[in-house]
Amino acid sequence: xxxxxxxxxxxxxxxxxxxxxxxxxxxxxxxxxxxxxxxxxxxxxxxxxxxxxxxxxxxxxxxxxxxxxxxxxxxxxxxxxxxxxxxxxxxxxxxxxxxxxxxxxxxxxxxxxxxxxxxxxxxxxxxxxxxxxxxxxxxxxxxxxxxxxx
Amino acid sequence: xxxxxxxxxxxxxxxxxxxxxxxxxxxxxxxxxxxxxxxxxxxxxxxxxxxxxxxxxxxxxxxxxxxxxxxxxxxxxxxxxxxxxxxxxxxxxxxxxxxxxxxxxxxxxxxxxxxxxxxxxxxxxxxxxxxxxxxxxxxxxxxxxxxxxx
Numbered sequence: 001x002x003x004x005x006x007x008x009x010x011x012x013x014x015x016x017x018x019x020x021x022x023x024x025x026x027x028x029x030x031x032x033x034x035x036x037x038x039x040x041x042x043x044x045x046x047x048x049x050x051x052x053x054x055x056x057x058x059x060x061x062x063x064x065x066x067x068x069x070x071x072x073x074x075x076x077x078x079x080x081x082x083x084x085x086x087x088x089x090x091x092x093x094x095x096x097x098x099x100x101x102x103x104x105x106x107x108x109x110x111x112x113x114x115x116x117x118x119x120x121x122x123x124x125x126x127x128x129x130x131x132x133x134x135x136x137x138x139x140x141x142x143x144x145x146x147x148x149x150x
Numbered sequence: 151x152x153x154x155x156x157x158x159x160x161x162x163x164x165x166x167x168x169x170x171x172x173x174x175x176x177x178x179x180x181x182x183x184x185x186x187x188x189x190x191x192x193x194x195x196x197x198x199x200x201x202x203x204x205x206x207x208x209x210x211x212x213x214x215x216x217x218x219x220x221x222x223x224x225x226x227x228x229x230x231x232x233x234x235x236x237x238x239x240x241x242x243x244x245x246x247x248x249x250x251x252x253x254x255x256x257x258x259x260x261x262x263x264x265x266x267x268x269x270x271x272x273x274x275x276x277x278x279x280x281x282x283x284x285x286x287x288x289x290x291x292x293x294x295x296x297x298x299x300x
Contacts, residue, residue: 042263044284077280078267080230080237087230087237089267089280113192115265115282117228117239130227130239132265134194136286 007081010120014086015076017126023073025066027059034058035121039128045135052128068105069094085119096145108145112138157231160270164236165226167276173223175216177209184208185271189278195285202278218255219244235269242283246295258295262288 001009017033020026039052048061066072072094080087092112099105114133121127151159167183170176189202198211216222222244230237242262249255264283271277 044263044287078232078235080232080235080267082228082230085228085230087228087239087265089237089265089282113194113282115237115239115267117230117265132239132263132282132284134282134285136289137194139286 010086010124011079013124014088014118018074018076021062025070027062030059030062031055033126035125035127041128042130068096068098068100070097071095082117085117087115087117089115103142103146106145108141110138110141160236160274161229163274164238164268168224168226171212175220177212180209180212181205183276185275185277188276191278192280218246218248218250220247221245232267235267237265237267239265253292253296256295258291260288260291
């Protein structure tokens with residue numbers, strides 16, 4: 001396979017992974033995309049940062065991350081080709097339907113932006129990611145949505 | 151010029167721009183890298199977000215952004231090729247030597263991570279950026295560094 005074909009294949013896989021797993025919450029599809037060992041290299045604020053998880057561990061991470069925002073959607077903005085990786089910029093939105101630490105569910109619609117580098121092995125499975133998100137933006141939206149004390 | 155040569159040329163220009171302008175603070179070098187019109191497409195928390203500036207306006211932005219952190223350094227982690235753009239991941243550090251709103255200078259060393267997409271024109275000048283930074287991480291470090299009330 002030519003280098004450009006590998007990039008195109010990975011772009012298509014990543015778009016499917018984001019839609020099926022992270023947006024639609026179909027955790028049973030994780031095995032179609034991720035490697036047996038997946039490393040969260042950098043992801044400030046993520047409970048799994050610097051951990052390596054197996055498939056069941058990754059599925060737990062998806063379930064627990066999506067629980068407060070069951071209707072969440074990642075809209076892919078753009079992708080960029082690296083050596084063994086793809087960089088992806090995205091916009092996220094979701095309804096705050098489940099409790100977060102310090103922030104009981106408000107029903108508020110939240111938005112966020114971020115950038116993620118996804119790493120691939122030779123079989124085009126995703127082996128991990130490096131991510132920065134605008135978590136201060138989410139924190140500010142949650143603060144504003146908080147019910148005022150009576 | 152071949153597409154791969156264009157990418158290599160832009161990588162080298164971007165590395166020089168980051169070192170000379172953003173790390174070393176040599177604002178007189180801005181004109182060597184940026185287009186006559188530069189747009190801050192997306193940059194949550196940046197005072198110039200969604201504005202288009204000319205060269206003197208861009209130089210002001212660099213001066214004012216660097217003032218609280220005169221020794222700041224951007225360490226480029228990786229670059230990724232887009233159509234008319236480069237995506238760049240980076241780690242930043244700087245000493246909090248000047249006052250920020252609500253946070254008088256503490257002399258504390260701060261660190262941050264981020265990802266920036268830089269857009270180029272046909273003359274390989276930078277026409278703008280789209281950026282996400284972990285500004286909550288900085289906010290938390292500033293909160294911790296704040297002198298306790300007597």
